[in-house]
Amino acid sequence: MPIISIRDLVVEYDGRRILNGLNLEIDQGETMVLLGGSGSGKSTLLRQIIGLEHPKSGSVNVKGTDITRCSDGQLKHVRRSIGVAFQSAALFNALTVEDNIALPLREHTALAPSIIDLVVWIKLAIVGLADFGKLYPQELSGGMRKRAAVARAMALDPEILVFDEPSAGLDPIVAAELDEVILVLKQAFQMTVIVVTHELASAFRIADRIAMLHEGSFLAVGTKDEIRSSKHPRIRQFLDRAPDETEHVRIMQAHLEKYLRSEEVSR
């Protein structure tokens, strides 16, 4: 039985359709990468999966609960089994890194303070930040902030770990390190991992399956090899990093050629 099941999901903003009747099943323990270009709807889909927004129609079942129709109490219960590492890390700047990670433990568990301190240290050690717990988020580098966000997302040992653009804004080495952290976490804790990204190298490194989004619809959902060997023109264009042949590009090109010709004539 899939841990997440999305059925006929339609999302609209101000009458503009963003997600167009999506269907997707994510199995327990698999790493699903939602891949797509800017504006393809992948972050919107992610916000639906974590229950931050309501769809126009359709359902999102997480662990058997339809989070689009459940009560606030049920939604809170489901959310405790989901950890989210946001694109901007979204750490609380008024709290130290330690306190950021301790926050859900203090609020949602009855653990003694000494146990909470130990759990926080373990989570920080897993992401390689054991010595940085006393610092504030603004004192960390971009990569360290993202790793701290992963540590916070893991605080309650969630069954589902969600990453929104983990590589965004990071240099290739730090991005690759974060990919390794994701792989280690998955191996060690057998979590279901959902990653939203447009970074091909990262997607093909960490994914078990890839769902390719374009203009609010899935072009393909399959294993890395299936996506890599796809003949779909849009997928090929995305994988080959080929630009769109749009009208304004042609017009700009014509203007440039005309300008260069006039420069040559004037010389």
Add this chain to the structure above:
Amino acid sequence: MTTLLEGAGRRTLKDLDYLGGLSIQWWAAVRALKTTLPFTGNSYRWKESVRQMLQIGVNAAPMVGLMAMCSGFILAMQGASELRRFGALHYVIDLVSIGFSRELGPLLTAIAVSGRSGSAFSAEIGTMKVTEEIDALRVMAFEPIEFVLAPKYLAALVVVPCLSILANVFGMLAGGIFMFFSTHLTLGLYVRDIMNTIQFRDVISGLIKSLAFASIIVQVGCLEGFRVRGGPDAVGRSTTTAVVRSTFLVIVADAVFTAIFYFTGMH
């Protein structure tokens, strides 16, 4: 004509939507207040409430005191210039004491707190919105109203009436200093006259107004923050709107309360 009516209708609906949002948020905040109480509530919320009390109240005390003294002098001098012509200079004491306890104390405090803390609430929550911290709270199964707004609300309900009393004291003190230099009335006799002039209900009506003003400032400031959409420029706009709207609503509420007290015979 149709366009004019359409515009008026749209504006009315927008204002009603705003007031509806404000009412819903206020009710949620009232329900969340119990979590901020000492002993019975959440200890972290109570600590945050105390921190807010220091920020809203203690740090604002010098400014409120100075504003009240200046206003006290202004009121006493303006009143004296007219009352002297009728040989009724003694009534300056009534003017200052009743004017401050019923009206100026709470109003000056509200204007100071609105400009100082209302804008800060809006900026803080707006920034949390832009940096996805509010989303992070929600996915960690926290209620942003309870976590962010309720401690501020409790703090304001405690410290705004205290600041109003402080403003009353400083305003009346300014009147006493003026009377000493203009009529050589000793401070002891001035205090005795004030105690004879002010009635308990004058102070109570001022404190009731203070509680209403505190509610308006916190709810408007926080609602503007929660409604931020976009980037840092939206945060800047929200702080301006928070101060303008809360000051406007404070004055409207003041008029309504004064009318109620007048017609019910409380004044």
